[in-house]
Amino acid sequence: MIGSLITKKKIAKIFKKLVGQIGFEKVTIAKIMQESHMRRQTFYDYFQDKYELVDWIFQQEAIEKIEDNLAYEAWQTIVENLFIYFEENQLFYRRILQFEGQNSFQEYYTQHLKALINQVLVVKNRSEGELKESDRLFLEEFYANAFVSLTSKWIIGGCQVDSHRFAEQMKIAFLMGFEEKQ
Incomplete structure (x- = not known):
């Protein structure tokens, strides 16, 4: 093994x-x-192929920062650790993100982010009451896609904003989005 x-x-x-x-x-x-x-x-x-290898690398290196820590780390810490990882590996991910075909990194990343967003929603719902499943699924999809889009733009742009500041901006966006409920 x-x-x-x-x-x-x-x-x-x-x-x-x-x-x-x-x-x-x-x-x-x-x-x-x-x-x-x-x-x-x-x-x-x-x-099987290089796509599976990319998935494995992402699973081993980045996803563990999300899923392995969901039970005991605050989501804000997970987000910051994830961006530090991306900044440290930006050349690799910049090249990976430029590929948009089948099995793209963006699709894989989006799926894993939904687990993090679900965790944020679960914590939020404990204090504010139950959220309809259809609304929860919509929010997971919305925030995961926004997160992936902004992360991709940040990495492709050369991580001009440092990872700590970028994580802070993403946390603010999440918090503002969850603050007001109609």
Whole structure:
């Protein structure tokens, strides 16, 4: 088990480096495995394709900052940690975000953000009463898409605003959106 995780991490590290150098579309399985000095078949022992590898990287590195901390961290801390991670890995994600085809990062990111937004709504509803499921689903979709859109623009723009400030702005947007209920 440990050996497989080490191998996956080595493949992921080489993949991230290549994506940063030549872009997502130009990275091939052959290039990844040649650079990592492993057999091509080893890649397929762990991943179906490079899309699954991107999902795995995001799951291992970023999603754990969301889902693994939902039970005990405030959502505001999770948001800040997520943006620090993106800022540290901005070259990789800038290249990934430029790809908008099937299995795009944006789709995957949106789905995982809904869990975070759901958590915010659950906490909010405890103090203000029950929210209809249709309204909750709408808010999850709305805020997840807004979050992904602004995050993508921020990363593609080179993270001009530092991660702490950007996280603060996103938190303000969430709080203002939840403050007034009609």
